[in-house]
Amino acid sequence: MSEAGFDGGTAAIRYNFAYLDEQTKRSIRRAILKAVAIPGYQVPFASREMPMPFGWGTGGVQVTASVLGPDDVLKVIDQGADDTTNAVAIRGFFARTAGIATTTRTAEATIIQTRHRIPEEPLRAGQILVYQVPIPEPLRFLEPRETETRRLHALNEYGLLYVKLYEDIAKHGHVATTYAYPVLVAGRYIMDPSPIPKFDNPKMDMSPALQLFGAGRERRIYAVPPYTPVRSLDFEDHPFRVQEFTEPCGLCGSRGVYLDEVVLDDRGGRLFMCSDTDHCEAVRAGKGAAAEASW
Amino acid sequence: MYVAVKGGETAIANAHRLLAHERRGDPELPALTAGQIDAQLTLAVDRVMAEGSLYDRELAAVAIRQARGDMIEAIFLVRAYRTTLLRFGATLPVDTARMAVQRRISATHKDLPGGQLLGPTFDYTHRLLDPGAGDAAEAPAEADADGSVVGRAIDALGGEGLIEPDSAAAADAPGDLTREPLSFPADRPLRLQALARGDEGFLLVLAYSTQRGYARTHPFAGEIRMGDVEIEIDMPELGFAVSIGAIRLTECQMVNQFRGAGDVPAQFTRGYGLAFGHSERKAMAMALVDRALRADEFGEDRVAPAQDEEFVLSHADNVQATGFVEHLKLPHYVDFQAELELVRRLRREHAARASAATSEAAE
Amino acid sequence: MTGEPLLAATGVTRLYGDHIGCIDIDLAVWPGEVVAIVGESGSGKTTLLKCLAARLPPSSGTITYRSRDGAAEDIYRLSEAARRALMRTDWGFVWQDAAEGLRMTVSAGANVGERLMATGARHYGRIRSAAVDWLERVEIDARRIDDDPRSFSGGMRQRLQIARNLVTGPRLVFMDEPTGGLDVSVQARLLDLLGTLVRELGLAAILVTHDLAVARLLSDRIVVMKEGRIVETGLTDRVLDDPSHPYSQLLVSSVLQA
Numbered sequence: 001m002s003e004a005g006f007d008g009g010t011a012a013i014r015y016n017f018a019y020l021d022e023q024t025k026r027s028i029r030r031a032i033l034k035a036v037a038i039p040g041y042q043v044p045f046a047s048r049e050m051p052m053p054f055g056w057g058t059g060g061v062q063v064t065a066s067v068l069g070p071d072d073v074l075k076v077i078d079q080g081a082d083d084t085t086n087a088v089a090i091r092g093f094f095a096r097t098a099g100i101a102t103t104t105r106t107a108e109a110t111i112i113q114t115r116h117r118i119p120e121e122p123l124r125a126g127q128i129l130v131y132q133v134p135i136p137e138p139l140r141f142l143e144p145r146e147t148e149t150r151r152l153h154a155l156n157e158y159g160l161l162y163v164k165l166y167e168d169i170a171k172h173g174h175v176a177t178t179y180a181y182p183v184l185v186a187g188r189y190i191m192d193p194s195p196i197p198k199f200d201n202p203k204m205d206m207s208p209a210l211q212l213f214g215a216g217r218e219r220r221i222y223a224v225p226p227y228t229p230v231r232s233l234d235f236e237d238h239p240f241r242v243q244e245f246t247e248p249c250g251l252c253g254s255r256g257v258y259l260d261e262v263v264l265d266d267r268g269g270r271l272f273m274c275s276d277t278d279h280c281e282a283v284r285a286g287k288g289a290a291a292e293a294s295w
Numbered sequence: 296m297y298v299a300v301k302g303g304e305t306a307i308a309n310a311h312r313l314l315a316h317e318r319r320g321d322p323e324l325p326a327l328t329a330g331q332i333d334a335q336l337t338l339a340v341d342r343v344m345a346e347g348s349l350y351d352r353e354l355a356a357v358a359i360r361q362a363r364g365d366m367i368e369a370i371f372l373v374r375a376y377r378t379t380l381l382r383f384g385a386t387l388p389v390d391t392a393r394m395a396v397q398r399r400i401s402a403t404h405k406d407l408p409g410g411q412l413l414g415p416t417f418d419y420t421h422r423l424l425d426p427g428a429g430d431a432a433e434a435p436a437e438a439d440a441d442g443s444v445v446g447r448a449i450d451a452l453g454g455e456g457l458i459e460p461d462s463a464a465a466a467d468a469p470g471d472l473t474r475e476p477l478s479f480p481a482d483r484p485l486r487l488q489a490l491a492r493g494d495e496g497f498l499l500v501l502a503y504s505t506q507r508g509y510a511r512t513h514p515f516a517g518e519i520r521m522g523d524v525e526i527e528i529d530m531p532e533l534g535f536a537v538s539i540g541a542i543r544l545t546e547c548q549m550v551n552q553f554r555g556a557g558d559v560p561a562q563f564t565r566g567y568g569l570a571f572g573h574s575e576r577k578a579m580a581m582a583l584v585d586r587a588l589r590a591d592e593f594g595e596d597r598v599a600p601a602q603d604e605e606f607v608l609s610h611a612d613n614v615q616a617t618g619f620v621e622h623l624k625l626p627h628y629v630d631f632q633a634e635l636e637l638v639r640r641l642r643r644e645h646a647a648r649a650s651a652a653t654s655e656a657a658e
Numbered sequence: 659m660t661g662e663p664l665l666a667a668t669g670v671t672r673l674y675g676d677h678i679g680c681i682d683i684d685l686a687v688w689p690g691e692v693v694a695i696v697g698e699s700g701s702g703k704t705t706l707l708k709c710l711a712a713r714l715p716p717s718s719g720t721i722t723y724r725s726r727d728g729a730a731e732d733i734y735r736l737s738e739a740a741r742r743a744l745m746r747t748d749w750g751f752v753w754q755d756a757a758e759g760l761r762m763t764v765s766a767g768a769n770v771g772e773r774l775m776a777t778g779a780r781h782y783g784r785i786r787s788a789a790v791d792w793l794e795r796v797e798i799d800a801r802r803i804d805d806d807p808r809s810f811s812g813g814m815r816q817r818l819q820i821a822r823n824l825v826t827g828p829r830l831v832f833m834d835e836p837t838g839g840l841d842v843s844v845q846a847r848l849l850d851l852l853g854t855l856v857r858e859l860g861l862a863a864i865l866v867t868h869d870l871a872v873a874r875l876l877s878d879r880i881v882v883m884k885e886g887r888i889v890e891t892g893l894t895d896r897v898l899d900d901p902s903h904p905y906s907q908l909l910v911s912s913v914l915q916a
Contacts, residue, residue, distance in 0.1 A: 015379065021381075044478060045476055046475050049374040049378045050375065053621060053622065055619035055620075055621070055622030079626045079627075080629060083304075085303045087303070092304070116629045134619070146605060151738075154739075157776065159777075160776075163761070163768045166767070166771055167768050172641060172644070179634075195630050217615050217619055219476040235782040243633060258632075260629070275629055594675070
């Protein structure tokens with residue numbers, strides 16, 4: 001092949017709908033089905049090398065690509081925001097390779113791919129929430145060996161996780177895990193909910209939406225089917241508690257939502273604002289509309 | 296009022312424009328062609344093909360240019376392209392005994408049938424910077440690169456039973472770790488696949504550690520050979536295999552001492568390395584690590600990192616490694632916020648305990 | 659002895675390639691009985707202990723354990739789940755090196771509480787008070803509950819290991835040279851504690867030791883091993899005062915001379 005011929009060749013490369021070939025997508029869907037059938041169980045899958053780096057959402061992207069249809073409306077968030085660089089890049093990837101509609105509105109999306117947050121607006125039946133997962137194994141930092149952690153899951157031996165909680169309470173008076181807080185799914189498997197703040201954990205419980213988790217580099221898929229009990233680990237006398245913010249969102253005034261702290265100046269000036277940008281905008285738009293209506 | 300930062304899309308587009316600009320460099324200088332890279336940065340192309348698991352010199356050269364010479368980025372580009380390729384068959388196993396050798400050396404024999412053939416090597420060069428390197432060079436002497444076919448050196452040891460036999464080809468086709476999830480324990484074909492794709496630097500350092508006593512394997516370089524082998528594929532329509540071309544490979548057979556155990560008498564064992572192109576350091580490191588990973592087969596205690604299959608195979612891939620290390624650049628502010636809140640709380644509680652203790656002491 | 663044995667080994671052999679671990683061992687332990695396995699190093703006593711404790715499958719022979727419901731089952735034919743459950747509830751294992759039996763980087767309280775949490779305890783306060791109770795029973799100051807064992811002396815680590823094992827009320831404890839490497843005065847205190855606990859709790863125990871004084875203090879019965887085989891077995895006082903096998907005689911006399 002001559003060089004000119006080659007250069008012409010790359011220009012002619014055409015990718016399949018949503019990048020992956022149909023056979024690969026089918027094999028990933030089989031893994032997803034198995035994951036749905038065994039809630040919280042990590043199903044190994046033949047993760048492909050994607051045109052974005054491992055650790056940057058390749059697992060989530062492969063799951064999304066496999067469940068995506070031409071009529072889907074996709075929302076992609078990172079840190080709760082639609083306009084963070086990685087969210088923009090992934091949304092652009094699907095807009096280009098699948099030509100599907102995208103949105104920033106939680107309510108309008110049929111599939112939401114997320115990194116580190118669950119939207120504030122409750123999800124509804126029929127929606128799919130796809131989580132990007134860096135380390136799928138909740139026991140990984142207690143036991144580095146895959147062969148051993150798989151055995152612990154199989155034998156339902158989770159004492160070690162409680163040792164960790166016990167240590168936190170003994171040392172600090174409360175559990176000192178703030179994100180990627182482990183959960184028990186459907187009373188059987190302990191699962192890493194991906195690095196969402198534990199603030200979001202209660203949203204997973206009995207959610208009407210299907211929750212899928214993709215870890216590309218670690219080659220695992222797992223799932224929480226709709227209406228599945230998801231319990232954050234705790235002790236009876238030290239029940240699970242989420243973060244509480246003393247102030248409301250500085251932009252929209254919402255309370256009971258997760259806030260980002262933004263440094264305004266070097267004199268200690270701080271602003272707390274919604275991490276979920278769509279929620280924040282919707283509240284502000286609603287207030288604006290209400291204000292206009294009252295005029 | 297504070298306005299949330301917008302415009303990720305514009306920022307990304309701008310960054311990409313700047314990248315393209317930087318990649319081209321000084322416009323006064325002629326642009327590099329992929330052909331030049333292929334012809335003159337041959338070993339870089341070889342490495343990208345080896346760790347990219349795709350034998351295509353032009354694609355590798357294009358990737359190196361696009362990656363501005365960042366080898367891992369180039370490997371990544373080749374891998375991402377490789378994923379999209381259709382599989383239409385598997386070749387027959389290559390027979391390296393039928394290699395047309397460009398280089399062939401054995402450290403275990405002074406001389407051997409076919410002779411020692413140094414070939415194009417950095418060995419024995421004096422590493423003196425030479426601004427003239429790359430200018431026109433004399434034509435090589437004919438005998439120095441004759442491409443003749445010579446048998447493998449350590450096959451001679453096999454006759455006496457002094458060395459373990461080559462493991463028979465598995466009845467089933469070997470697994471494909473780019474198509475099936477790897478699980479542990481992995482078998483040797485899968486391990487070798489992972490090592491062949493593994494990062495040269497990682498394998499080099501692990502191999503080095505075995506020489507320094509972290510799982511010593513008493514290696515001898517039985518043979519290192521580099522040259523071209525034919526690729527054959529079965530044609531069901533024809534009923535026989537046909538050659539579809541040749542590829543350049545580097546093969547390393549390490550011979551390792553083994554004192555025998557149980558029912559097995561003492562004999563030499565093997566570590567094996569094979570890489571696309573002229574990738575000698577990679578093939579040698581791979582052979583040392585392969586042998587170290589066979590610890591269980593020989594009843595050796597697994598005590599060192601190079602013997603730990605799960606550790607080695609889980610961390611050998613530089614595309615995975617760089618992705619995960621570099622993902623720390625992505626925003627993590629939601630989790631950081633959660634940690635911030637926790638640290639503040641712990642400090643408050645600590646201060647409260649300290650002041651309670653002081654007032655208690657004062658009473 | 660009357661009734662059924664708690665643990666029974668029949669024809670247990672363990673080989674390492676050409677090397678002999680232990681050969682053709684028949685041994686039974688009854689509820690509440692302490693059996694000491696003695697012999698010099700290399701006699702196969704630790705191999706045998708590991709086989710008995712479900713940590714090393716024998717090359718041949720069977721080992722049965724009588725569970726609380728009275729059924730005797732081959733421990734190597736149990737499912738892995740059942741075997742591991744047995745090991746963390748009904749059995750204990752005290753290692754010579756406390757670091758093998760403890761989690762050195764978590765607190766003493768968590769070390770004691772782990773087995774409770776592994777078997778479903780989910781009340782922090784109750785786990786903690788059980789830990790306090792057990793620390794006191796093994797004579798560790800309860801104020802040390804949040805310290806990790808790295809800051810403990812050798813004797814304290816051994817006592818912590820014992821508490822960690824006994825918290826689930828096991829019926830059988832395996833001990834591998836539990837006093838090895840400790841100072842003589844520390845040894846005496848530990849032996850005294852072990853003797854008291856074993857009697858109070860009615861524990862059965864299998865104790866490997868090269869120290870006949872330890873065997874005399876703790877055990878009801880002695881098994882003498884040499885080159886992988888049992889050469890003599892009998893009540894502790896009888897074997898130590900009137901050994902019948904020449905090797906036992908040598909073993910006893912060498913200790914007496916020392």
